[in-house]
């Protein structure tokens with residue numbers, strides 16, 4: 001099993017002070033920066049694009065930037081995010097005409113690649129591309145907004161995903177995104193997740209260090 005990572009979603013950060021917010025959350029012990037890209041087409045919201053990713057790199061962010069594409073189509077933006085300094089790129093299989101090709105594009109660009117599974121999306125989308133996956137991201141809310149409640153059925157789905165990953169024998173991260181809080185992270189970890197995206201749970205707290213440590217303590221229990 002890989003070490004557990006906390007990936008704050010900057011969707012809940014103060015966008016007017018984004019560089020500072022990212023610096024603070026990393027100084028507080030975050031492992032990755034989770035970067036939510038929404039296009040008001042695949043999901044009903046509009047957020048940030050490759051220019052903002054590039055700006056964070058220019059600002060001096062060296063930590064992994066985990067780009068979660070909630071856009072359709074995906075291939076053009078994959079190229080733009082590779083150039084903008086993304087470390088990993090995940091996309092929703094429903095949003096790509098050619099899943100294998102999109103995964104290969106990400107890998108050819110030197111980034112880690114992953115698929116994202118909406119609450120009702122079957123894990124079978126991964127069946128024939130396990131060898132091209134560095135991560136599987138399970139949505140525990142419907143994508144589009146921060147601050148929603150964790151869908152409990154995700155726990156069974158995480159257990160199933162964990163079995164698939166273990167069976168594959170590959171180093172694939174199992175990431176979970178949506179409604180992750182200090183009071184449910186322990187159950188989520190027990191179900192097999194090793195990478196935890198949390199937006200509102202972290203950025204709505206005054207002290208990022210305390211909440212991140214609290215999450216780590218819960219996972220370790």
Ligand code: DX5
Nearest residue numbers: 009143144146147179199200
């Ligand atoms: C939702 C995004 C999430 C979101 C999580 O579509 O993919 O990353 O920011 O926010 P919380 O942790 O507030 O549910």
Ligand code: ZN
Nearest residue numbers: 009036068177
């Ligand atoms: Zn996300």
